[in-house]
Amino acid sequence: MSALRRLVLDLLKPNEVETVQFARRLADIEGVDGANVSLLESDKDVQNLKITIEGESIDDEAVATEVEALGGTIHSVDEVVCGDRLVEESPTHQD
Amino acid sequence: MSALRRLVLDLLKPNEVETVQFARRLADIEGVDGANVSLLESDKDVQNLKITIEGESIDDEAVATEVEALGGTIHSVDEVVCGDRLVEESPTHQD
């Protein structure tokens, strides 16, 4: 079965969990090389974050479990790359 | 006969099939190096996805069969690259 190499998520995080802690816990998951967490919008109680996770073989269920354990809610899966290498989206005239 | 190196599809996927599973199954096809799946739009029942598949020799019929088996519907073929190397589209003044 081919490996999951990149996973981009749009999610909500409660404000009491710090962004650095959130990123660290995602990066700690086995098979993950690194996690990029970018702030999209800030609210009274929650923050809307965009997460880019890359690795040799990411366990997407472990990611979902960790997000939930941190009090987060996945809003959408915006990009997924599987296979032997990281294939980038090719820009087209239909974009 | 020259090899198919890149295939970009615009398609609909039922929500009950997860995006990671969808990408994995496409990346598992012989001759495919990797599959990039990007979310274009989300609906109540379906998601509109843009798929970029690259490989040394992609079997486009196997891709079509797999998309169908996953409940997907191909909307359009937006880019195709065949040959000994990956030729990129050249930007022109007519774009």
Add this chain to the structure above:
Amino acid sequence: MSALRRLVLDLLKPNEVETVQFARRLADIEGVDGANVSLLESDKDVQNLKITIEGESIDDEAVATEVEALGGTIHSVDEVVCGDRLVEESPTHQD
């Protein structure tokens, strides 16, 4: 006589010819390294495509013959590069 290295065409293709077959047949022509076929617009009967062909020595008449044999109609020749190496268009203030 200097070699033709890149040929960019804007053309119409009947819908019954598949895009992958179209790209493959162009990439099969002698002297062609690869063919990129990008969808510009889709109609009831035809598709408007942008074709980027690159190679060490492209036979432009063989390309024209193949396009015709596939039922296509060349609308315009948008870019041509000839010579010992691929010279890119230089952007200027008159663009």
Add this chain to the structure above:
Amino acid sequence: MSALRRLVLDLLKPNEVETVQFARRLADIEGVDGANVSLLESDKDVQNLKITIEGESIDDEAVATEVEALGGTIHSVDEVVCGDRLVEESPTHQD
């Protein structure tokens, strides 16, 4: 525990602390390779700055302490990267 590799902060700095001194003190923190300080907006008493800190292993609490010691106020944490390598945010159609 995975390392913090990049930290991007939006903050306010009192005008009496010079920007060069501010950047230097942040770059002096252990585990920091360098600090980029960019001016966003200037006011009568304070300046709104964007800080990009990179390093092999940044201590985010030491950064917070130093910002406070310099009279600064962190407004938001705009980007965090943790892990074995610097993963960049992947652009998507949802941006």
Add this chain to the structure above:
Amino acid sequence: MSALRRLVLDLLKPNEVETVQFARRLADIEGVDGANVSLLESDKDVQNLKITIEGESIDDEAVATEVEALGGTIHSVDEVVCGDRLVEESPTHQD
């Protein structure tokens, strides 16, 4: 005397001369490495083309003579680079 390395021309070409032939003849000139011909606008009788010629030592008078022999009319000289290496235009705030 320093060498002419790049010459960008805006010109008109009669429709009966094919673009590929036009590019080939320019690329055939001594001292020219390659010629890029891009379509700007198409008319009933003529085409407006942008020509980018690069080489170790381009003879601009030979280019002008060849353009004329092919029935072309030079409208403007949009960029010229002379010297030991290809210096690119530097973007400034006055552009």
Add this chain to the structure above:
Amino acid sequence: MSALRRLVLDLLKPNEVETVQFARRLADIEGVDGANVSLLESDKDVQNLKITIEGESIDDEAVATEVEALGGTIHSVDEVVCGDRLVEESPTHQD
């Protein structure tokens, strides 16, 4: 103490001091590798310039002294980079 590697200034320069002389004097300062001076706006008496200075270890007070000696007035410090390497500002969704 960590080194100052880049300093970007917005300043006013009297017209009687030539831009080349201004750049040369800044580049002559010890620890400076080079100085880029770009014209933002020209007035009857003064010019508004953007200065980018890079070096292994820039002495910002020597720069301020030299600007003053040349009759210039620093309007704002727009970017500062300190540390072991040149960290670039990371683009975010809050920009």
Add this chain to the structure above:
Amino acid sequence: MSALRRLVLDLLKPNEVETVQFARRLADIEGVDGANVSLLESDKDVQNLKITIEGESIDDEAVATEVEALGGTIHSVDEVVCGDRLVEESPTHQD
């Protein structure tokens, strides 16, 4: 004294002097590696040109003298780079 590495000028050139000759004469100056001449605007009698000159050690007075000898008038000095290496302008939020 640090060397002048890049000089960008906005100038007027009489139409009777050809652009290629203009570029060649600037590139011929000692210490100049190459000269890029780009057309900004064309008038009945004169052309507005943007000149980018690069070299190991450009003599700006020799450039000014040559421009004058060719009938040109310098309108503004838009960019100057001095020092041991070519420092590029750093983009900031104040641009």
